[in-house]
Amino acid sequence: MIEIKNLNKTFKTEVGTVEALKNINFTVEDGEIYGIIGMSGAGKSTLVRCINMIEKPTSGEVRIDDVDLTKLQDWQLRNIRRDVTMIFQSFNLLMQKNVRDNIELPLKFAGVNKKKSRKTVNELLELVGLGDKASAYPAQLSGGQRQRVAIARALATNPKVLLCDEATSALDPKTTGQILELIRDINKKLGITVVIITHQMSVVQSICDKVAIIDHGEIVERGKVSEIFANPKSEAAKRLVFPERQEAIVASESSETIEVLFNESETTHAPLITSLAQDKGICASIIYASTKSVEGKAFGRIVLEVPNDPKIVDDAVKYLSAAHGVTVTVGSSKYRDDKKPIENNDIGGDANV
Ligand SMILES: Nc1ncnc2c1ncn2[C@@H]1O[C@H](COP(=O)(O)OP(=O)(O)OP(=O)(O)O)[C@@H](O)[C@H]1O
Ligand SMILES: [Mg+2]
Numbered sequence: 001m002i003e004i005k006n007l008n009k010t011f012k013t014e015v016g017t018v019e020a021l022k023n024i025n026f027t028v029e030d031g032e033i034y035g036i037i038g039m040s041g042a043g044k045s046t047l048v049r050c051i052n053m054i055e056k057p058t059s060g061e062v063r064i065d066d067v068d069l070t071k072l073q074d075w076q077l078r079n080i081r082r083d084v085t086m087i088f089q090s091f092n093l094l095m096q097k098n099v100r101d102n103i104e105l106p107l108k109f110a111g112v113n114k115k116k117s118r119k120t121v122n123e124l125l126e127l128v129g130l131g132d133k134a135s136a137y138p139a140q141l142s143g144g145q146r147q148r149v150a151i152a153r154a155l156a157t158n159p160k161v162l163l164c165d166e167a168t169s170a171l172d173p174k175t176t177g178q179i180l181e182l183i184r185d186i187n188k189k190l191g192i193t194v195v196i197i198t199h200q201m202s203v204v205q206s207i208c209d210k211v212a213i214i215d216h217g218e219i220v221e222r223g224k225v226s227e228i229f230a231n232p233k234s235e236a237a238k239r240l241v242f243p244e245r246q247e248a249i250v251a252s253e254s255s256e257t258i259e260v261l262f263n264e265s266e267t268t269h270a271p272l273i274t275s276l277a278q279d280k281g282i283c284a285s286i287i288y289a290s291t292k293s294v295e296g297k298a299f300g301r302i303v304l305e306v307p308n309d310p311k312i313v314d315d316a317v318k319y320l321s322a323a324h325g326v327t328v329t330v331g332s333s334k335y336r337d338d339k340k341p342i343e344n345n346d347i348g349g350d351a352n353v
Helices: 044-051 074-083 099-109 114-127 143-155 173-190 201-207 225-230 235-241 269-280 310-321
Strands: 002-013 016-028 033-037 059-064 084-088 161-165 193-198 210-215 218-224 255-262 285-294 297-307 326-330
Touching: 002 044, 016 044, 016 210, 016 218, 033 044, 033 173, 033 201, 044 161, 044 193, 074 084, 084 143, 099 114, 099 143, 114 143, 143 161, 143 173, 161 173, 173 193, 173 201, 193 201, 201 225, 210 225, 210 235, 218 225, 218 235, 225 235, 255 310, 269 310, 297 310, 310 326
Parallel strands: 033 193, 033 210, 084 161, 161 193
Antiparallel strands: 002 016, 002 059, 210 218, 255 297, 255 326, 285 297
């Protein structure tokens, strides 16, 4: 089990201090695939580097199986880094060494004898599907194959935890899917706990059990992936789950917006809006609608525009709130803290992939 308690990290630079992590708390159970998602600069890499102590936290605890890593000496941390290994966006392979030698490297450092390490490398090559590439050099491999080598190297010391920092961000969607499938396979077969750092909601959606959303160095929301999708509460979570919303919603001054989240697969929005008109005489315009499927359940969000009359708003909210599996919020969609359009490569931009 990984327990992060009251973790803070401050960088001192020539131009001042950067509070990269502020009072971070979360727990990853053994065997879980845990996602940490946030925008560029949110503190994701700093956080994951604190988990294996490449970066020393300013304060707080990083407990793995009840051992607080912040209290350990450097020589003890070297052993820990065999139990907690990492893969990166840029693969970090040694270009002048072939696939076999890259995978063998951590075994060499650990003093494993040649015969045993050869056997381990052969098994790892099979596990990651590179049985025929042992003598190839990284320059002769595709991005997906390079990441497979990096995964095999990370598994060489038989770790308990695999940390992945944007491990699929340099790959095309199909290769991303294959690498995520491999990570899920490894998690199931070897029982390794996986922490995945990403800016892509699609990665969290397809592989993670739980997720923490990090924004400006703080965890603003965390929980089961299906629950966050069903009912995102923080502005950052809403931005991730419904990335289109910022561009889509423009309500006029004389109107009010009502946001309706559907978190039960049986409920669909069309009959509800029709019955609001029939039963209450309130004609709401749909100014935004989106649905998506997570773990086989349908989730959706619509934003309605109604006249800015307190009685109408109140009546509509009461009526909509009474429906099964629906969460209703007034006005929140109208006020946005960031009106910039989302760039293609930016957070959540591929949430529907
Ligand atoms: N060594 C350092 N010295 C000073 N500031 C740093 C250092 N490392 C990170 N930071 C700052 O800490 C903040 C968090 O950076 P971090 O790399 O963790 O973000 P990130 O979420 O991984 O972003 P990205 O998605 O772009 O990789 C940023 O403001 C960054 O400038
Ligand atoms: Mg990063």
